[in-house]
Amino acid sequence: MVDSGPVVGRPVDRVDGTAKTSGQARYSAEFPYPDITHAALVHADVARGRITTIDSADAEAVDGVLAVITHRNAPKMAEAPKVSLLDLSTMAAGTRVNYLNTDEVHWNGQPVAVVVAETLDAAHAAARLVRVQYEALPAVTDFAAAQGDTKPAKGGMMGAGEAKKGDAEAALATAPVSVDATYTTPPQNHNAIEPHATTAFWDGDELTVHDATQSIDWVRKHLAIRFKVPAAGIRVVATYVGGGFGGKGSVWAGTLLAVLAARVTKRPVRMALTREAVFRTVGGRAPTVQRVALGAGHDGLLTALVHTGVSAVGRTGGNAEPVGSQSQHLYAARSVLIQHRTTELDMLPNTFMRAPGEAVGSFALESAVDELAVELAIDPVELRTRNEPERSPTDGKRFSRQNLARVYADGAERFGWAARDPKPRSMRDGRRLLGWGVATAFHMPIQLPADVSVRLSADGTVLVRSSFHEIGVGAATAQAQITADALGVPLDAVTVEHGDSDQPPAPMAGGSGQTASLAAAVLQACDRIKREALALAGKAPGSPLHGLRPADLRATGGGLFRADVPAGAEHAGETYADILARAGRDHLEARTGSDNRFRSAVGQARFMAGFLNDRRKWVRAAIGAHFCEVAVDEDTGEVRVTRWVGVFDVGRVVNAKTAASQLRGGVVMGIGAALGEETLLDPRTGRIMNPGLGEYHLPVHADVPRIDVSYLDEPDPTAPLGILGIGEVSIVGVAAAVANAVHHATGVRVRDLPVTLDRLL
CATH class of the missing domain: 3.30.365.10 (Aldehyde oxidase/xanthine dehydrogenase, molybdopterin binding domain)
Structure with a gap:
């Protein structure tokens, strides 16, 4: 074992990297059974x-x-x-x-x-x-034709309800400057x-x-x-x-x-x-049609924000796309109207798809903000930061973090935004028109109940067990890092077992909440182990820590305990192995949660009460600023994304390497939504016409530029270990940043995704 000091935040290699790259990792279709x-x-x-x-x-x-x-x-x-x-x-x-x-x-x-x-x-x-x-x-299979028959969306955990402050329509009608436009996004399918x-x-x-x-x-x-x-x-x-991505x-x-x-x-x-x-x-993302209307004074301060949307659901299931979820909190408009409606189709029900609501809702909102910036002749970065709210505009709740202006300032400097000529079609690279666009990322992660068991053996090794999911994001590595720091042991002393219902129950990998949810449970279990180890040390007559209270002791790197004593006093340290050997124990173990069905139900009810109370108290969100450059061929209309800078505030980062990978992955998925992804349905029969990678256009390596991502890495004081979550925030705003850059390059405003050649020629 190597004592490498604190590891949370470091770019640690994945613990499952060798298994995956060597083919040792088994997936669900690879487990052998006799007579399969x-x-x-x-x-x-x-x-x-x-x-x-x-x-x-x-x-x-x-x-x-x-x-x-x-x-x-x-x-x-x-x-x-x-x-x-x-x-x-x-x-x-x-x-x-x-x-x-x-x-x-x-x-x-x-x-x-x-x-x-x-x-x-x-x-x-x-x-x-x-x-x-x-x-x-x-059968009803034509989304466009079905928009005349809608009903209010049902609320729920994802917040598909309405929000209203003041009379936004009246404020819009009297605003000195306004935009009022309709935006559409197509159905999309999962292709893990x-x-x-x-x-x-x-x-x-x-x-x-x-x-x-x-x-x-x-x-x-x-x-x-x-x-x-x-x-x-x-x-x-x-x-x-x-x-997975939700599918x-x-x-x-x-x-x-x-x-x-x-x-x-x-x-x-x-x-x-x-x-x-x-x-x-398997369900995918529902199509949407959205109206965003913004009213402002000549100073750029918003007086009205209207964001309404209709999304399709299946007659046998599916949920509304809460397209206005970010619009409730993102900008300080004096009056706000957010409404979500659905229309039922005889189609496969839609489901979760990376950043439900925000991924498509941000396209409409952030495109409209860009349109307003053009009308006002105000830089789009300046317009956004000028309207950063002190509290949530619709309900007055406090933000757990508030760094929109900062991520925009950092991103603008990294991108070189000051060199932008605001006039459309003013920047060129030969026959290619260059355009620069920006958009805001905003996502509210969730936290779900999680249980773990942590076993500390006398040889100093630690076993963490929980049925959480490794869907390619480095989850096991992150929990090993958190455990190592919590117990003060080297990273290579920690083994993490996961992905089996025989282990303590864990939450779904979704809502950008798995890491924080598990961290809360891991920290609780590790704290119990430390308390028991310290109590054993304090009671053992031969221990150099004998007679000291657990409150007087602290864990340091390498599984070593020392005493917090007055200046000038000296106490020797003692390892877990020393403590357990002296106590005649071969291990210490702690588990969160309960195997008892009644207690588990009570625990879940207690969690839901806490969850709802937390939502009433805070707006806890990961945010970011996207800066995009596109090159558009003046003759063919071909769009290439040539440069990307993203700066994010995602709370504390557990693993610098996997976090950067996650953030880049969201941007890549957003580029796909901006320029290619579209599930084509025959409106007469409801049949999907492009059910495969040959006809459903995903970005390949040649479509993706170098993506420069960075983050503030500052803990959120209201979240476990300061972790917010990074799985979804980086897709939010990407499509709008691309479309805004395309407008800057060509002067053509595309309000319907994807941005294909025919919409530019």
């Missing part, structure tokens, strides 16, 4: 209707096929529970559809049969031979590097599931309800997950039907979804 079988889905090709006939004879005749499961022969599953904030796992269901327990079809792509075979090729070949006929029913996959095996009523999930605890509880077995008899394993936060058809097929065949079943099957059975 393979499953493939059959998808409906109508948007709404009833199945009249299913002909599976040809499929069943394929060599190696074991079963074709349809609504005619599938075992009954219980329906998904109603959502309750007293049990967050009730949010797990991707849809309310009881797959293969109904002859009803609710969207084009809904699974209507599962084929199980000895080989993957046989399963897919047979699935193509299943013939299904339908009684088609009238690892497609959704499940391996399921029943042993009587006990179930083992290897699942590509961001929410082990939710999957376990959801499967217990749907298959009517005790949760204690279900083991869910997701040691490594190849990307793996719910339980979708692939997981449920793999478990169902394993029960029918009494064999282990693996279902690895194709890219097309992911598009057709």
